[in-house]
Amino acid sequence: MAEKKWPETWQEVSPGNMVFEPGNAASYHTGSWRALRPVFTKTKCIKCGVCYIYCPEGCIYQNDEGFFEADLDYCKGCGICAAECWPGAIEMIEEG
Amino acid sequence: MAKRVGMEIAIAAAEAVALCRPDVIAAYPITPNTHIPEHLSDIVADGRLDAEFVCVESEHSALSACIGASAAGARAFTATSSQGLLYMDEVMPIASSMRLPVVMAIGNRALSGPINIWNDHSDIMSQRDMGWISLFAAYGQEVIDMCVQAFKIAEDLDVMLPVNVNLDGFQLTHVVEPMLFPTQKEIDKFLPERKPYAAVHPDTTVSMGTLGMPDIFTESMKAKDEALKNSKKTILKVWKEWEEQFGRHYQPIIEHRTDGAEVLIMTMGSMSETAETAVDEMRKKGMPVGLLKLVLWRPFPYDDLRKAVKGARSLVVTDRAVSFGSCGPVGAEVRSALYDEPDAPAIVNEIIGLGGRDVTVEDFIAMGEKGLKAEKGKREEEYHIYGVRGS
Numbered sequence: 001m002a003e004k005k006w007p008e009t010w011q012e013v014s015p016g017n018m019v020f021e022p023g024n025a026a027s028y029h030t031g032s033w034r035a036l037r038p039v040f041t042k043t044k045c046i047k048c049g050v051c052y053i054y055c056p057e058g059c060i061y062q063n064d065e066g067f068f069e070a071d072l073d074y075c076k077g078c079g080i081c082a083a084e085c086w087p088g089a090i091e092m093i094e095e096g
Numbered sequence: 097m098a099k100r101v102g103m104e105i106a107i108a109a110a111e112a113v114a115l116c117r118p119d120v121i122a123a124y125p126i127t128p129n130t131h132i133p134e135h136l137s138d139i140v141a142d143g144r145l146d147a148e149f150v151c152v153e154s155e156h157s158a159l160s161a162c163i164g165a166s167a168a169g170a171r172a173f174t175a176t177s178s179q180g181l182l183y184m185d186e187v188m189p190i191a192s193s194m195r196l197p198v199v200m201a202i203g204n205r206a207l208s209g210p211i212n213i214w215n216d217h218s219d220i221m222s223q224r225d226m227g228w229i230s231l232f233a234a235y236g237q238e239v240i241d242m243c244v245q246a247f248k249i250a251e252d253l254d255v256m257l258p259v260n261v262n263l264d265g266f267q268l269t270h271v272v273e274p275m276l277f278p279t280q281k282e283i284d285k286f287l288p289e290r291k292p293y294a295a296v297h298p299d300t301t302v303s304m305g306t307l308g309m310p311d312i313f314t315e316s317m318k319a320k321d322e323a324l325k326n327s328k329k330t331i332l333k334v335w336k337e338w339e340e341q342f343g344r345h346y347q348p349i350i351e352h353r354t355d356g357a358e359v360l361i362m363t364m365g366s367m368s369e370t371a372e373t374a375v376d377e378m379r380k381k382g383m384p385v386g387l388l389k390l391v392l393w394r395p396f397p398y399d400d401l402r403k404a405v406k407g408a409r410s411l412v413v414t415d416r417a418v419s420f421g422s423c424g425p426v427g428a429e430v431r432s433a434l435y436d437e438p439d440a441p442a443i444v445n446e447i448i449g450l451g452g453r454d455v456t457v458e459d460f461i462a463m464g465e466k467g468l469k470a471e472k473g474k475r476e477e478e479y480h481i482y483g484v485r486g487s
Contacts, residue, residue, distance in 0.1 A: 006311050010318035015256055016195035017316055018294055019303040 030057070034077035036092040038070050044089035051081035051090060098276040098342070105236040106131035106269040108277070109175075109201055109261075112240035114145045115283040116247045118199075119170035122150035122161035126180035127213045128265035129203030133175050155183040159198070163187060166196035167304050169295030171247060174198065177265055178205035181219045185226075191258040192227030193320060194304050195293070197250030198258040200228075201243060204365065204416075205265040206451040214452020215265040217365065217416035220393075221425045227320055229259040229327055230393035234368035236273035238391075239263045241344060244283060248334045251290045255327040262393075264366040266452065278342065286341055324395050331392065348397035349404050350389040353379055357386025358409040359467035360441070364390045364426065367414060367448075367455050374460030385464040390426070398433050405434065410442040410470035412463045415479070416449050423447075423479035442470040445479035459483065 007013050014020070038051075051068050052060045059074035060081060070081070082090040103111070110132045113121075121140070123133030133149075140149040148165075152158045155176050162172035176184060181202060191198050202220055206212040220230060229249060233239040239261065246259040263269055278286075294302045308316050328348070335346040352372050354360065363371045368389040378385040388404050388411075390397075405411055411434075415424025422428060427445030434440040446463050449455040459482065470476075481487070 007315060010315040010322070013312070013315050013319040015293055015319075015323075016193065016304060017306055017308055017312075018195075019306050020294070020301060022301045022303075 029073045030076050031071075031073045034072075034075060035095055036077040036079055037072065037095050038075065038077070038079070038081055039091050039093050040067065040069060041089045041091070042067055044087050046087050046089075048087075050084050050086065054080050054084040056080060098278050098282070100274055101277050102272055102274050103236075103277075104131065104270060104272050105239050105263065106203065107135050108236055108240050108275055109243050109263065110135035110139065111277070112243040113173050113199075113201070114139045115278065115280055116173075116244055116287055117145070117171065118147050118173040120148045120150065120162065120165035120172045121174065122152050122158045122165070122172070123174050123176070124152055124155050124158050124180060126155070126177050127203075128205055128215075128269045129175045129177040129180075129201060131269065132201050132203065136173075155180040156186060159184040159187045159191065159200075162198045162200075163191050163194065163196055166191070166198050167194065167296050169290065169292040169297070171251070171290045172198050173200070175201040175203065177203040178207055178213075178219045181223060182207065185223065188223055188226040188228065190305065192324075193316070195256035195323065196258060197247070197256055197290070199243070199246045199250055200258065200260045202260050202262050203265045203269040204262050212451040213265070215267050215366070215416075216450045216452070217262070218418070218450075220260065220262050221417040221419070223260075224394065224425065227257065227324055228394060229255075229257055229324070229331070230262065231259065232262045232364045232391055232393055233268065234366060234389060236268065236271070236275045237344070239268060240275055240277070241338065241342070241346070244278070244287060245334050245338055245346070247290075248287050248337075249327065249331050252330045252334070253291075253293055255323070255330045256293055257323060257327055262365060267366040276342075282341065286337065328392070328395050328397070346391065348390075348392035348400045350391055351404060352387040352389065354386035354388070354404070356384060358384040359412065359464055359470075360386050360388050360405060360408045360410070361412045361414065361460060361463060361467065362388045362390055362426070362430065363414050364393065365416065367416070370455055370457055371460050374457040374464070377457060378461055378464050383464055383468065385467065396429060396433070401430065401433050402437055405437075405441050408441040409472065410444060410467045412444045412446055412467040414449075414463070415445060415447045418447055418450070418481070427479055440472075442472045442474065444470050446482045447479055448482040450481075453483070
């Protein structure tokens with residue numbers, strides 16, 4: 001999943017590891033770190049947005065229907081959304 | 097034309113730095129380097145130098161301010177000693193890893209404890225592996241010359257590394273010596289304005305000091321190591337330019353009366369002058385002793401050392417610091433450098449001059465005599481703390 005965005009050899013390392021491309025952290029997909037994945041149950045979700053507010057990665061977004069989803073390219077599987085979701089609409093399941 | 101002046105060396109260092117037109121100076125006072133930033137603050141307050149003098153609340157902040165200024169493209173200078181240098185420790189490797197050409201003068205002083213304000217090299221030796229270029233001055237003229245050279249070396253785009261200029265506390269910082277002082281015009285000719293590789297500015301897109309994960313960290317360290325080793329080329333180039341313009345010669349290891357020498361003594365810093373006198377005395381007595389003055393500590397001049405010791409029977413390496421539980425740091429380095437050399441000299445490692453204890457001509461003669469007795473392939477002791485009472 002993670003794209004190789006870093007230099008292959010030491011000769012290609014930018015002096016001082018300076019980065020000249022703004023916002024390029026977006027191209028690093030931290031989703032590859034994940035061991036647990038959040039699964040959202042629409043029947044329990046009341047669209048309150050608590051998961052969206054608490055997600056430390058900022059990777060939860062609201063879809064066209066008003067439900068919330070995690071962008072799995074960036075979700076590290078920390079489980080904070082599931083812990084904070086008071087209606088119990090989010091379950092963390094093991095990545096298989 | 098250069099003017100011959102008598103001046104305290106710390107004051108002279110400040111005057112030399114001022115001639116380099118630094119944009120930012122940030123420092124916190126600590127004996128014995130204090131006169132350097134103190135005098136620079138006078139120079140700025142008097143309007144002789146257009147620079148920001150930042151009165152920070154600690155050495156950590158002093159170097160951090162210099163790092164920020166340098167990242168913004170400024171020419172930045174700081175100075176410190178002993179515990180002050182240790183307080184900078186956390187940001188020392190940041191300056192080199194970010195490839196920022198900060199220049200720092202270190203008025204070398206022993207590390208506590210017991211609390212001691214006098215000279216030895218334990219402060220800089222504790223910062224040996226921080227990725228800085230390290231130069232050691234033996235007397236006042238070298239201090240002012242190196243303070244100027246340091247900026248040119250550091251800022252060269254083939255280098256982009258911080259440089260520390262080491263001058264022994266009190267023995268150099270507080271001593272008045274005659275020096276040939278370059279003029280502003282001469283320094284302007286020698287040292288061009290800094291042209292940074294990149295500078296943080298609202299109009300530019302560059303991030304400095306980013307995260308480096310395991311995927312890239314090894315390559316980053318290799319790149320840093322290669323940059324430091326590669327800096328030697330520029331150091332030699334700058335020294336050549338200095339010699340062409342000012343007539344004073346510098347090299348990584350300066351030799352004194354090494355022709356036909358069977359025993360070599362190696363020194364760093366202010367002890368070198370005393371050692372010169374001692375070697376001259378020994379030669380008068382017919383003792384075949386020569387002197388190697390180590391000027392460039394990092395990057396370590398392996399080739400120069402191997403060349404300089406060729407044919408010598410023994411090498412007495414003096415150290416002004418203890419690597420506790422090991423030996424002297426310079427002794428360890430030199431042994432490692434010569435280990436694979438065929439016919440390498442016997443190495444005697446003498447730790448001397450700790451915490452301001454005087455090192456005399458007689459001490460060097462005694463070390464020369466010890467060197468004459470040393471036999472190749474026979475190591476009697478790893479190191480010896482010279483003159484310690486009770487042994």
